[in-house]
Amino acid sequence: MAKDPTRTAKKLALFAVAMFGFGFALVPIYEVVCEATGIGGRTGVISQSEAEADQVDAERLVTVEFDTNVDSALPWAFKAAEFNMKVHPGEMAEAVFVVENRSDKPVIGKAVPSVAPPIASKFFDKTECFCFTEQRLEAGERKEMIVRFVVGSQLPEDILIMTLSYRFFQVPDNADVAISDTKAVKTKI
Amino acid sequence: MNDAAVHDDHHDHDHKPTGIGRWLFSTNHKDIGTMYLVFSLFMFFVGGAMALVIRAELFQPGMQFVDPQFFNSMTTVHALVMIFGALMPAGVGLANWMIPIMIGAPDMAMPRMNNMSFWILPFAFTLLLSTFFMPGGAPAGGWTMYPPLVLQLGDGFPFLIFAVHFLGISSIMGAINIIATVFNMRAPGMTFMRLPLFVWTWIITAFLLIASMPVLAGAVTMLLTDKFFGTAFFDAAGGGDPLLFQHVFWFFGHPEVYILVLPSFGIISQIIPTFARKPLFGYASMVYATASIAFLSFFVWAHHMFAVGMPLTGELFFMYATMAIAVPTGVKIFNWTATMWKGSMTFETPMLFSIGVLFMFSIGGFSGLMMGITPVDFQYHDTYFIVAHFHYVIVPGIIYGVIAGVYYWLPKWTGVMYDEKLGKLHFWLSTISVNVLFFPMHFIGLAGMPRRIPDYSTQFADWNAIISIGGFVFGLSQLILVWVVIKCARGDGEKATDQVWESAHGLEFTLPSPPPFHSFTTPPVVTDATAHS
Ligand code: HEM
Ligand SMILES: [Cu+2]
Numbered sequence: 001m002a003k004d005p006t007r008t009a010k011k012l013a014l015f016a017v018a019m020f021g022f023g024f025a026l027v028p029i030y031e032v033v034c035e036a037t038g039i040g041g042r043t044g045v046i047s048q049s050e051a052e053a054d055q056v057d058a059e060r061l062v063t064v065e066f067d068t069n070v071d072s073a074l075p076w077a078f079k080a081a082e083f084n085m086k087v088h089p090g091e092m093a094e095a096v097f098v099v100e101n102r103s104d105k106p107v108i109g110k111a112v113p114s115v116a117p118p119i120a121s122k123f124f125d126k127t128e129c130f131c132f133t134e135q136r137l138e139a140g141e142r143k144e145m146i147v148r149f150v151v152g153s154q155l156p157e158d159i160l161i162m163t164l165s166y167r168f169f170q171v172p173d174n175a176d177v178a179i180s181d182t183k184a185v186k187t188k189i
Numbered sequence: 190m191n192d193a194a195v196h197d198d199h200h201d202h203d204h205k206p207t208g209i210g211r212w213l214f215s216t217n218h219k220d221i222g223t224m225y226l227v228f229s230l231f232m233f234f235v236g237g238a239m240a241l242v243i244r245a246e247l248f249q250p251g252m253q254f255v256d257p258q259f260f261n262s263m264t265t266v267h268a269l270v271m272i273f274g275a276l277m278p279a280g281v282g283l284a285n286w287m288i289p290i291m292i293g294a295p296d297m298a299m300p301r302m303n304n305m306s307f308w309i310l311p312f313a314f315t316l317l318l319s320t321f322f323m324p325g326g327a328p329a330g331g332w333t334m335y336p337p338l339v340l341q342l343g344d345g346f347p348f349l350i351f352a353v354h355f356l357g358i359s360s361i362m363g364a365i366n367i368i369a370t371v372f373n374m375r376a377p378g379m380t381f382m383r384l385p386l387f388v389w390t391w392i393i394t395a396f397l398l399i400a401s402m403p404v405l406a407g408a409v410t411m412l413l414t415d416k417f418f419g420t421a422f423f424d425a426a427g428g429g430d431p432l433l434f435q436h437v438f439w440f441f442g443h444p445e446v447y448i449l450v451l452p453s454f455g456i457i458s459q460i461i462p463t464f465a466r467k468p469l470f471g472y473a474s475m476v477y478a479t480a481s482i483a484f485l486s487f488f489v490w491a492h493h494m495f496a497v498g499m500p501l502t503g504e505l506f507f508m509y510a511t512m513a514i515a516v517p518t519g520v521k522i523f524n525w526t527a528t529m530w531k532g533s534m535t536f537e538t539p540m541l542f543s544i545g546v547l548f549m550f551s552i553g554g555f556s557g558l559m560m561g562i563t564p565v566d567f568q569y570h571d572t573y574f575i576v577a578h579f580h581y582v583i584v585p586g587i588i589y590g591v592i593a594g595v596y597y598w599l600p601k602w603t604g605v606m607y608d609e610k611l612g613k614l615h616f617w618l619s620t621i622s623v624n625v626l627f628f629p630m631h632f633i634g635l636a637g638m639p640r641r642i643p644d645y646s647t648q649f650a651d652w653n654a655i656i657s658i659g660g661f662v663f664g665l666s667q668l669i670l671v672w673v674v675i676k677c678a679r680g681d682g683e684k685a686t687d688q689v690w691e692s693a694h695g696l697e698f699t700l701p702s703p704p705p706f707h708s709f710t711t712p713p714v715v716t717d718a719t720a721h722s
Contacts, residue, residue, distance in 0.1 A: 003373035005298035012365040016399050023407020023437060027422060030433050037500050040430050071426070112425050118500055169426030 041114035041165075043149075044125040051127050051150045056090040062151055066095060067165035074170040075103035076137070081144070089123075090153035097130065097145050099168070101137035108136045108171040113164065120162040123152035134171050205706045213308075216300030217706060218285045221307050223602075225282025226595070228310060230671070232274030233588075235318075237664050239267035244660035250647050260643035261329035266317070268332035272449070273356045274314055276583070279591045280452040281306075281363045284391045287598065288367060290697040290704060291385045293376025293713045298369035306362035313355035320345030331641060333438055334409065336423040336431050340416050350413045357402040364395035364402075376696070378715035382476070385695055386469065389476050390455030393483045397444045397451075400487075405441035408434060432497055439490035447486045450550075450582065451479060453590025454521060457543040459695070460597050461525050464540035465532030466692045471524040478517035478524075485514045495566045504563045511561035518554060522547065537690075538612030542593035545585050545620055553581030556631065571641075574634025580627045585620070592670065600685035603677040604703040611673050618666040625659030 034040040064087055066080035081096040101107055111131040115121035130145035137143060151162070205211070215221055242263045246254050255263070285303065289296055297303050320327040325343010328334070334349070342349065371384070371392055384392075411422040412434070421427025423434045462469045469475065491499060491507040499507075525547055534540070556578040560566045569575055592615075600606045629652040638649045645653065676682060685702040696715070700708050 005369040005373040008369040008372050009299060009302075009365050012368055012399055016361050016365070016403050018403075019400050020403035020407050023404040024411075026404075026407075026437050026440070027411075027433065030430070030436060034430075037503070039498075039500065039503075040432070110426065112428075116498065118498065167425065 038118035038121045041116050041118050041121040043113050043115050043121055043164075045129075045132075046125040046127060046150070048127050051092055051125065051148075054090040054150055055153045056088050057153045058088055060089055060157075061086045062089060062155065062159065063161040064093070064095075064149075064151065065161065065163045066097070067163050068097065069165070069167040071167060071169045074109050074168055075107065076101055076109060076168055078166070078168050087151055089151050089155050092127075092148060092150055094146055094148050095164075097147070097166070098142065099135065099137065099145060100142040101140060104139045106136060106138045106141075108134050109168045110134045110171050111166045111168045113166050116163045116165065117159070120151075120155065120159050123155040124162070124164070125150050125152065131166065135168075214304065216296070216304050218289050218297045218300070218303065219602075219704070219706065221297075221303050222282050222284075222286030224307055225278045225285060225310075228307075229275050229279040229282055229591075230674070232270055232278070232314070233667070236267050236270035236275055237667065239263045239270065241660060241664050243267065244657040246643055247645070247653050248657040249654065250645050250650050252644060255643070257643045258326060258329055261331075261641065262321070262327040264641050265328045265330065265332050266321075269317065269328070270314070271583075272332070272445075273353075273360075274310070276449045276587055276591075277356075277360055278310060280391075280394070280449070281360070281367075283387075283452065283456070283591065283594055283598075284363070284367050286602065287697060288370060288388055288391060289374070290700060290708055291388055291695055292371060292374065292379050293696050293709050293715065294370060294374035295707060295710045295712075297366050298374055299366045302362050303366055306359045306366065309355050309359040309362075313352045313359065316348045316355070317352035320348050323348070333435075333442070334412065335438075336412060336415065336434050339412060346416060347413065350409045353409045354406055357406045360398055361402050364398035367391055367395045368399075376709065376712040376715050379696075382473065383715060383717075385455075386458035386472070386475055387452070387455035390451040390458070390479055393479050394448050394451045397448045397483050397486065401441045401444040401448070404437060405445075408437040408441065411437075432494075435494050435497065436490070439493045440487070442493065443490045444483070444486045446579075446582070447482060449587050450590075451483070453546060453587045454479065456590045456594040456597070457525065457546050460539045460543045460593055461528050463597075463690050463693045464537060464543075465529045465534050467528055467532040469524070470527035470530075471520075474520055475524055478520040481517040482514060482521075485510065485517070489514060489561075492561055492566070495563050496570045508561060508563045512558065515554065515558055515561075522551060522554075537596075538607070538609060538616055539593045539597035541613065541616045542589045542596065545616070546589045546593065549581055549585030549589070549623070553578055553583075553586055556581065569634065571639055572634040573630040573638045573640055576640050577627050577630035577634055580630070584627065585623055589619075595670070595674070597690075598697075599674065599677050600689045601697060601700075601702050601704070603680065604685055604701075605677050605680050605682035606685050606689075607673045607677050607682060611669055611676075615666060615669040615673065618669070619663060622659045622662035622666060626656055626663050627659075629656050629659075 034042065063084055065084040066082070068078045068080055070076050070078050077100045079098055081098055085093065085095060087093045099109075113129070113131050115124045126147060126149045128146065128148040130147060135143070135145070147164075149164075206214075212220065212224060215224070242255060243260065246252075246260055285297065288294075318327075323344040325345055327345055328339070328342055328349045330338035330342065339349075340346070371388060375384075411420070414420040415422055415424055415429070421429040423429050423431045425431060458469055458475060488510045489507060491503060492511045495504060495507070536544075556574065560569045560575060560578060596607060596612055633649045633652045636649065638645055687701055688698045689702060696709075696713060697704075699713065
């Protein structure tokens with residue numbers, strides 16, 4: 001038999017290795033798809049001047065609901081001061097959240113935001129947010145925090161309601177470490 | 190050809206090794222095939238025992254026998270054991286035994302790799318099952334290993350990951366071996382379009398394996414680094430996304446279901462023509478349909494994720510793609526039916542099991558189609574309806590196919606006919622009980638009973654009791670198969686002829702029963718007249 005099974009096997013093994021690589025390549029591919037479609041509900045960050053440049057659409061009102069969650073490892077209570085608010089697209093708005101450390105130790109947490117429905121997240125931008133930085137709360141401390149945001153005037157007409165959701169995670173290691181020394185948490189806000 | 194076979198018979202006495210070394214160091218495709226099949230049968234009972242723990246707990250509402258954590262381990266490990274320990278090794282075992290003697294090759298292309306890919310399996314399952322004795326227990330977050338839940342597993346976590354790695358490596362090696370064998374070692378005249386369908390389905394399965402298994406390996410590697418090395422692929426706190434895992438997992442997971450089922454399709458494509466005494470209807474369309482199913486299976490993965498919140502276009506795309514798979518599947522069902530049409534059918538056990546596949550796989554296919562409709566899947570998702578779906582396609586769809594193949598080729602392997610009475614008893618007991626077991630799951634699923642929960646609302650009590658009875662009867666019926674196999678292995682039965690079945694075709698039936706240890710050392714010549722279909 002003139003044919004060589006070992007050659008076939010080597011090619012196939014190479015293919016298998018390539019597919020292993022493809023598994024990892026799915027990570028950046030997923031990023032790109034999320035960027036394009038809003039899957040994952042990631043919100044944008046813009047500057048004050050960019051926010052002011054948007055046209056306010058006084059004709060329309062959209063409801064923004066607030067949803068708050070705390071990771072089970074984090075001994076905090078966290079909620080929005082108001083459960084929802086109505087905003088005009090293009091208008092700058094400010095919402096207040098309250099967080100409280102219910103443990104007897106200082107703890108550092110970090111909030112991760114997301115917006116639903118995914119398509120709305122592409123029009124949701126923040127100029128200022130407590131989620132931009134890690135939050136350190138002393139034992140028993142209670143704190144009010146704000147987020148300033150704009151729902152872009154280009155928001156599709158059929159979206160009347162959207163949810164801004166936050167989840168607070170404990171920052172790895174512990175609160176004894178100053179914020180500047182903590183292992184930088186990769187952020188995509 | 191017979192000359193060659195007889196000639197081999199002489200060789201036989203010189204070359205068959207003896208003792209435990211025969212099995213440990215075996216490079217003989219028949220011995221390795223046997224080991225795979227025996228291993229698979231053993232794991233079938235290990236996984237089956239776990240299923241019976243589940244059914245015992247669910248016999249009545251309330252908590253009876255096990256604590257919830259252990260219950261969750263049972264559902265999780267049952268699935269892993271059945272998929273990777275029973276179904277896949279059964280398919281690879283049959284491939285090992287049959288492919289070389291179906292294509293007229295003396296052995297598999299890489300005999301040593303073949304040995305390794307088998308012996309990895311018991312090792313990997315030792316890793317997996319040892320987690321039962323570790324702090325934190327065995328995996329309990331579901332066979333799909335979704336983060337963040339799976340990351341909460343205790344000391345067993347790295348064992349789970351490495352077990353999956355090894356199982357993946359084993360099956361990739363098996364797949365490479367199969368393709369290398371079929372591509373390079375066919376007998377003269379055995380062209381691709383003369384290959385028996387079982388060989389065709391295995392080539393396609395092997396490509397699916399090589400394309401999808403490494404992706405699973407990648408996904409679980411990311412789980413491992415997330416847990417131990419501070420990466421955040423799936424960790425929202427670190428900027429990752431747990432949903433990403435689901436996408437990567439199902440990119441593997443859906444092709445995987447076809448990896449499991451295609452060999453079963455191949456087996457019944459061998460059996461139905463034999464007992465209908467007609468050539469397979471639409472051979473070429475069978476090959477193309479199988480290839481299209483395999484191709485399409487890479488574009489439907491998100492039908493497992495309709496409920497996670499995808500954009501509408503995504504939901505629609507995956508809905509239509511899922512529906513599209515039903516078309517080539519329908520072609521196959523049509524061809525099998527047409528093969529039987531006006532055939533002179535007899536209903537020996539392998540034929541009964543094959544017809545069982547045809548009917549009951551279709552039931553599972555239909556519920557699959559229902560779940561493929563995005564808006565209604567929101568009702569079915571994560572209920573017993575989906576449990577009914579995949580058990581219909583897997584148990585009477587895949588396991589029946591494997592059992593049919595075992596009955597069909599057992600006389601070839603052992604040289605003696607199995608006990609037909611026991612075979613029929615096995616079939617009828619299994620078929621009645623499998624429907625008592627799985628059909629009512631559709632009802633309780635539609636009524637809202639969630640899957641993977643050890644307790645349930647009392648409204649589901651009656652059906653659950655009936656299901657559990659079906660489960661125990663089905664489980665115990667499988668002991669008949671063990672008895673049948675043992676009887677044949679001991680040579681207790683009528684002597685089988687070379688052809689075994691009145692109208693069986695194919696190279697394997699030109700060899701003596703049992704075939705000599707080394708067969709086709711001189712390749713046979715295949716012509717249209719001797720080709721299988
Ligand atoms: C016409 C063919 C099929 C269609 C349209 C189909 C469709 C589906 C859909 C839509 C789901 C997701 C249900 C949900 O989570 O709500 C599903 C789940 C599943 N299917 Fe199928 N399916 C088909 C064939 C098969 C076959 C042949 C197998 C196995 C060999 C299979 C095995 C599974 C498994 C194991 C699951 C559950 C996975 C899990 O969540 O644990 N399906 N199927
Ligand atoms: Cu699927």
